[in-house]
Amino acid sequence: MEKPKTGGKYTCYEYREEMILLGLQKKLSSPELTPEEKKDLLIEIAKVEKQMGID
Secondary structure: OOOOOOOOOOOHHHHHHHHHHHHHHHHHOOOOOOHHHHHHHHHHHHHHHHHHOOO
């Protein structure tokens, strides 16, 4: 899914992507995560960052 062209405006779609990324990063800092869960979170973070164009 491509990010819509906004002409410099900050959209709710961009805000949503940022909040998803922040949530994933917060989960990643949890000490109770197993190595497999950390790996899955890192993969998901990479996907979101790629969608946002910050990979």
